[in-house]
Amino acid sequence: MSPLNRRRLLAGSALAAFAATAPRNAGASASAYPTPHQHPSALAVADGFASVNALGLNGTTGGAGGQAVTVTTADALADYVGRKEPYVITVSGRVQVGDDMLTVVANKTILGVGSSSEITGGGLQLGSTTRPGNNVIIRNLRFTDASDDSISVTNKAHHVWIDHCDLSRGYDGLLDVKRESDYVTISWNHFHDHSKAALLGHSDTYTADRGKLRVTYHHNFFDRTDQRHPRVRFGEPVHVYNNYYRGNALYGVASTEDAGVVVEGNYFENVAKPILSGYDKSGPGRVVERNNAYVNSGAPQTLGTVVEPRTYYAYALDPASSVPSLVTAGAGVGRV
Structure with missing residues (x-):
C-alpha cells in the first residue's frame, strides 16, 4: 500500500471516531466539528514528535474529554484558552484580537x-513562565496581520500539534518554537506573504534549548516566504520531510549552533540556497539530507551525523516528486 493510501485509511477511520465521540456543547451547531473523509491529508490524531509518549503525556490530545464551546469574539477566545480546564474551542468567523498575544494554557x-x-x-x-502551554492542538485556522508572532510555542511548552493552518502577513515570526519547548508537530500548513516563517530556537546564546526542540515539520507549503523554514538552533533531532519549498528568496532550511536536522523527501523549487549549515552570525549545525528534489535550485550543504527520527516514531515518506501536488491540494484551511 502506498504512503498516500495508508494516510487515507488512517484519516477515514480516525476522523470517523473523532466525529462520533467529540463532546458537543448545548446549542453548538454540528457544523462546528470535523466530519470524516474530507481530505486524505486530514488526520484526527497527531503524528511526528507530537505523538511521542514522553514527559508524562501519551502523545498530544489537546482538550479531548473537555467541554466543547464555540467562540466568535476575542474576549471569549481569550477567556477559554486561558482557563485551567480542558476545552475543545471552535472559532467561528473572523476574530479581531487587536495587538495582543493570547496566552493558551494546557x-x-x-x-x-x-x-x-x-x-x-x-x-x-x-x-507563560507560570502557566504551561502543554498538550495543545491548533487546527484549521487562518492567521493574518499579527502584531508579533502569529503563533509562539514557548516557555517549555511540550506536546503541541499545529495542523492545516494558513499563516501570512505577520510582524515577526509566523510560527516560532523556542525557550525549551519540545515534542511538537507542524503539519500541512500554508505559509505565505511574509519573510520569517518558522524559527526554532530562541537565540545563539540561549543554550538551555540544547537537548530540547524536537520538532517535526511535514507537508507544509513554504510559498515564497523568504527564510526560516525552519532556522534551527541547538535542537536534535529536528525532522523536516515532504515539505514544498517554492521561491524562497534567502534560503530554505538552516541548521545552526550544533543543531541536528534531518531533511528528506522535500521538493525545492527556485530556491538558490535550499539547505544551509550555519547562517549569518550563527555557527554551523549538523544536517543530513536525502531523497530531496532540487528543481532550478542550488546545492545543499550537509555536515556530520544526526540522531534518526525513527528512533522516536514511525513515518511513511512520500516520494519527493509527488510533494508539490500533495501539498498544494492538502495544505492550509478547509481540508479538515
Missing part, C-alpha cells in the same frame, strides 16, 4: 470552521 484544542475562521491582528502564545 489541554486545549482550538479549531476553525470550514475555510472562513480567522484570527487577525494578534496571535496565540502557548504558555
Whole structure:
C-alpha cells in the first residue's frame, strides 16, 4: 500500500471516531466539528514528535474529554484558552484580537470552521513562565496581520500539534518554537506573504534549548516566504520531510549552533540556497539530507551525523516528486 493510501485509511477511520465521540456543547451547531473523509491529508490524531509518549503525556490530545464551546469574539477566545480546564474551542468567523498575544494554557484544542475562521491582528502564545502551554492542538485556522508572532510555542511548552493552518502577513515570526519547548508537530500548513516563517530556537546564546526542540515539520507549503523554514538552533533531532519549498528568496532550511536536522523527501523549487549549515552570525549545525528534489535550485550543504527520527516514531515518506501536488491540494484551511 502506498504512503498516500495508508494516510487515507488512517484519516477515514480516525476522523470517523473523532466525529462520533467529540463532546458537543448545548446549542453548538454540528457544523462546528470535523466530519470524516474530507481530505486524505486530514488526520484526527497527531503524528511526528507530537505523538511521542514522553514527559508524562501519551502523545498530544489537546482538550479531548473537555467541554466543547464555540467562540466568535476575542474576549471569549481569550477567556477559554486561558482557563485551567480542558476545552475543545471552535472559532467561528473572523476574530479581531487587536495587538495582543493570547496566552493558551494546557489541554486545549482550538479549531476553525470550514475555510472562513480567522484570527487577525494578534496571535496565540502557548504558555507563560507560570502557566504551561502543554498538550495543545491548533487546527484549521487562518492567521493574518499579527502584531508579533502569529503563533509562539514557548516557555517549555511540550506536546503541541499545529495542523492545516494558513499563516501570512505577520510582524515577526509566523510560527516560532523556542525557550525549551519540545515534542511538537507542524503539519500541512500554508505559509505565505511574509519573510520569517518558522524559527526554532530562541537565540545563539540561549543554550538551555540544547537537548530540547524536537520538532517535526511535514507537508507544509513554504510559498515564497523568504527564510526560516525552519532556522534551527541547538535542537536534535529536528525532522523536516515532504515539505514544498517554492521561491524562497534567502534560503530554505538552516541548521545552526550544533543543531541536528534531518531533511528528506522535500521538493525545492527556485530556491538558490535550499539547505544551509550555519547562517549569518550563527555557527554551523549538523544536517543530513536525502531523497530531496532540487528543481532550478542550488546545492545543499550537509555536515556530520544526526540522531534518526525513527528512533522516536514511525513515518511513511512520500516520494519527493509527488510533494508539490500533495501539498498544494492538502495544505492550509478547509481540508479538515
